[in-house]
Amino acid sequence: MKPAKISKKAIVLLSGGLDSTTCLAIAQSRGFNIYALTIQYGQRHQAELLAAKKIARHYQVQKHLILKIPLTAWGGSSLTDLKLNVAQSRSFQSMAQGIPETYVPARNLIFLSLALAWGETLHVEDFFIGVNVLDYSGYPDCRPAFIHQFEKLARLGTKLGVEQNWKLKIHTPLIHLAKHQIIQEGTRLGVNYAWTHSCYHPRPNHAPCLKCDSCLLRAKGFQLANLEDPLLNRFFRK
Amino acid sequence: MKPAKISKKAIVLLSGGLDSTTCLAIAQSRGFNIYALTIQYGQRHQAELLAAKKIARHYQVQKHLILKIPLTAWGGSSLTDLKLNVAQSRSFQSMAQGIPETYVPARNLIFLSLALAWGETLHVEDFFIGVNVLDYSGYPDCRPAFIHQFEKLARLGTKLGVEQNWKLKIHTPLIHLAKHQIIQEGTRLGVNYAWTHSCYHPRPNHAPCLKCDSCLLRAKGFQLANLEDPLLNRFFRK
DSSP: OOOOOOOOEEEEEOOSSHHHHHHHHHHHHTTOEEEEEEEEOOOSOSHHHHHHHHHHHHTTOSEEEEEEOOGGGTOOSTTTOTTSOOOOSOOHHHHTSSOOTTOOTTHHHHHHHHHHHHHHHHTOOEEEOOOOSOTTOOOGGGSHHHHHHHHHHHHHSSHHHHHHOOOOEEEOTTTTOOHHHHHHHHHHTTOOGGGOOOOSSOOTTOOOOSOSHHHHHHHHHHHHTTOOOHHHHHHHOO | OOOOOOOOEEEEEOOSSHHHHHHHHHHHHTTOEEEEEEEEOOOSOSHHHHHHHHHHHHTTOSEEEEEEOOGGGTOOSTTTOTTSOOOOSOOHHHHTSSOOTTOOTTHHHHHHHHHHHHHHHHTOOEEEOOOOSOTTOOOGGGSHHHHHHHHHHHHHSSHHHHHHOOOOEEEOTTTTOOHHHHHHHHHHTTOOGGGOOOOSSOOTTOOOOSOSHHHHHHHHHHHHTTOOOHHHHHHHOO
C-alpha cells in the first residue's frame, strides 16, 4: 500500500500584490501546504490587506497569519510616512535610477525574520518570497546575494539551525523574471489578478491610481504579456 | 573657538534587564547620544517594560521608542507561550545543557532588524545590544559569529549600505563577560540595579521568583561580584 502523501509545509509571504500572489500559486503548484504570512506594517491603505485575505481564502491556505508591525514608528519611506509623496507618472528611465522613495528600511529583513520565527516553531523548511530584481525596482533586499546571506544567518542564529542542521531554504521563484513573465506564469496557474492589489496610492474605493511606479510597471507587464489586466475591468469598465 | 562637541547617535536595545541596562550605561559612558528601543513582544508580564521606561527616563535618552511586536502569534518559547512552564530551580549544570526553553525563535534577528530600520532612518552607525555568550545561556543568536554575519547582511540589504557604504557597527560590550563582571562594570558606571528586572516569572507585584534560570544567574553574579543585589532590598527587606 502506498503511504498517504503528506505535503510539506511552506510559509509564503503574502502582501496581496501581484508578485506575492503569483508566488503563492507557484508554491501551491509545487505541492506545498501553505502557511501565509501577511505583515501590516502601516501602509497608507487597507486595499492590500483585503486582497491578501481574499487570496488566502481562495487558495484555502492552512493558516493565514496577519501581523501588525508598526514600521510607521520611524517612517523613512513614502509608503509608511504620510508626509512624503508617492512619485507619480515617472518614466521607466527615471525609475531605473537609484533606490526609490518607496524603499522601506530593512523591510524584507524584518519580514523574513518574522517568517523564520514562525517557521522555526512549525518546523518548516521552505519559505517563499516574491522578490524580484528586475523591473527597475533597485531594492537592495530583493537581490540574490541578500537572500543567500539571509539563509546563512538564519542557520547560524536559530535553535533548529544550530541543533538540528535546519535545511531551510528561501525560495524566490520570481527573482529573475520580468513583470510580464510573472503575469504569464501566474495566468498559466490560474491566478485571478482582479483580486491582487499593486497600487501605492489607491483611491478611496481602492481603485488603482494608474500613475505610481507600481501601477505603471503592472500596466507595462500586462501589455508585454499581451493580456488584459482584469483589475481594470473590475474598477473602470463595469 | 572650539566647535561644540556633537555626540554621535547610537541605538541601544533596552529590555529593562540587567544586561541591557548595563549596555546602555556603557554606550552613554562612551559619549553616545542614546536612542533606546524596547520591544514588547508579548512577554508574560509588564515588569520589564516598566523597568525599561524608568531606566530610559533616568538616563535622559534622546528618544525611547517602544514597539509592540506580537511574537505570541506563534509562541515556541516558554516566555511567549503561556501553556509552557518556565523552568524552576535548575542546577547550573543543567542550564549548561543545550538551548533552554526560554529561547524565543529568531528574537535577536527580529530585534536587530527593527533597530536597523530605525537606525537607517536616523542615519545611525552604532547599535548596542547586551548579548552574552557565557552564563550557560546557549542562545544561538547571542554569539559573535551571528552578530558579525548580521552586520554583513545589514550592509547588503539596506539603501544606506548599498548607496553610501554605511559603516554600521553592532556593539556587544558584554559578549565575553561573565554575569559578575557585567555587574562590576555597571556598578562602576553607577547603574542602579534595583530598577532592572531579570525574572522570567515574577510575582504579581513584580518581585522576582528567585527560582528561574535568570534569577539564579543574577544571584550568582552578585555573589561572585561580592555585592548585594539592591532589587532584593527593594522587594524583600523593606
